[in-house]
Amino acid sequence: MKAVVLVGGEGTRLRPLTETVPKPLLPILNRPFLHRVLDHLAQHGVHEVITSSSYLERSFAAFIAERHGDPRITWITEREPLGTGGAIVNALPRVDGTFLVLNGDILTDLELTELVRFHERQGAVATIALHRVEDARPFGLVAADAQGRVLEFREKPGEPIPGDINAGTYVLEPEAFEGWEPGRAISIEREIFPALIDRGAPVYSFPSGAYWIDLGTPQNYLRAHFDVLEGKLSGMQVPAPYRAQTAVVDLEARLGRWVVLGEHAVVRAGAEIEDSVLLDGVTVEEGARVGESIVGPGAVIGSGATVVGAVLAEGARVDGTAQFDADRISAGGTAPPKPD
Numbered sequence: 001m002k003a004v005v006l007v008g009g010e011g012t013r014l015r016p017l018t019e020t021v022p023k024p025l026l027p028i029l030n031r032p033f034l035h036r037v038l039d040h041l042a043q044h045g046v047h048e049v050i051t052s053s054s055y056l057e058r059s060f061a062a063f064i065a066e067r068h069g070d071p072r073i074t075w076i077t078e079r080e081p082l083g084t085g086g087a088i089v090n091a092l093p094r095v096d097g098t099f100l101v102l103n104g105d106i107l108t109d110l111e112l113t114e115l116v117r118f119h120e121r122q123g124a125v126a127t128i129a130l131h132r133v134e135d136a137r138p139f140g141l142v143a144a145d146a147q148g149r150v151l152e153f154r155e156k157p158g159e160p161i162p163g164d165i166n167a168g169t170y171v172l173e174p175e176a177f178e179g180w181e182p183g184r185a186i187s188i189e190r191e192i193f194p195a196l197i198d199r200g201a202p203v204y205s206f207p208s209g210a211y212w213i214d215l216g217t218p219q220n221y222l223r224a225h226f227d228v229l230e231g232k233l234s235g236m237q238v239p240a241p242y243r244a245q246t247a248v249v250d251l252e253a254r255l256g257r258w259v260v261l262g263e264h265a266v267v268r269a270g271a272e273i274e275d276s277v278l279l280d281g282v283t284v285e286e287g288a289r290v291g292e293s294i295v296g297p298g299a300v301i302g303s304g305a306t307v308v309g310a311v312l313a314e315g316a317r318v319d320g321t322a323q324f325d326a327d328r329i330s331a332g333g334t335a336p337p338k339p340d
């Protein structure tokens with residue numbers, strides 16, 4: 001079976017980090033996340049993946065050139081963003097029968113093989129994996145009957161209601177896309193699923209209690225790391241804090257338990273780091289403090305500076321003692337100090 005992996009979003013909620021690194025290539029424990037998605041597919045017998053992105057296409061080309069082994073990656077050109085549905089329609093000439101589709105920003109250990117079996121047993125044209133949440137607003141809310149047949153799909157509902165949401169993993173039949181022309185922007189969530197349900201096509205849902213998180217916000221990107229450090233994801237057991245072998249930490253620096261240090265990161269004497277992920281090549285100078293932040297590759301936190309609740313771009317530099325609460329700091333740019 002083949003799979004289409006959706007990686008073409010701009011990752012706006014993770015800016016400015018995603019201005020230079022596409023969201024699916026941000027690391028999880030120092031390894032581009034997309035490796036994990038591809039490995040997960042290979043474990044479930046997927047030997048070919050079709051994927052595309054008009055955003056930062058070159059970064060993906062470099063990733064593909066470096067990756068070897070299963071599954072084989074077929075890259076297709078998406079000149080302009082075609083949306084989730086349009087990207088799948090674009091990939092259809094490369095699939096052969098039933099196929100999987102994965103959002104490229106979901107960390108999960110979902111049983112894909114079971115999902116496919118369920119889809120086949122139901123004779124569905126589309127099967128949507130579900131995840132239970134307390135607040136469905138950032139997601140697609142799915143209502144189904146007792147047999148799992150989907151009755152309604154509501155993308156980004158306005159109200160904070162608990163419910164089963166679209167987990168961003170589907171099994172699909174090519175016939176689900178009949179009538180949708182290639183080359184135009186289409187949303188599978190807002191257009192294709194509702195149209196299938198309206199015409200009475202067999203769309204099913206598959207509840208799962210698997211670990212699941214969408215990495216698309218700073219809070220979730222950090223949370224995913226903390227969960228992995230706590231051993232919540234099967235097959236990913238690592239020490240906490242987690243330091244790349246090439247990271248250098250002064251004996252008089254302090255690292256909290258929920259900290260990840262990328263390759264060649266340097267943490268100098270008196271620095272304190274807590275609840276944060278520092279990507280490759282980050283330097284934290286003497287006495288600086290970093291908390292609840294994501295620090296982009298090569299960024300420098302100057303001596304005595306404090307960075308809290310921030311997302312720092314690749315190559316950013318922060319000096320002084322300003323507090324960057326919930327701020328986004330671009331390369332070269334410095335966020336204004338918080339008013340007292």
Ligand code: GDD
Nearest residue numbers: 006007008009081082083087103104105139140166168214
């Ligand atoms: N190729 C391509 N082209 N991929 C795209 C495009 C595009 O134009 N737009 C978005 N994508 C990819 C993103 O890279 C991401 O992997 C996936 O499609 C979903 O886009 P997000 O921007 O992350 O959407 P979301 O998180 O707001 O909502 C989606 O995921 C939720 C689960 O996390 C929806 O599918 C929701 O229904 C779902 O609940």
Ligand code: MG
Nearest residue numbers: 105214215216
């Ligand atoms: Mg997402």
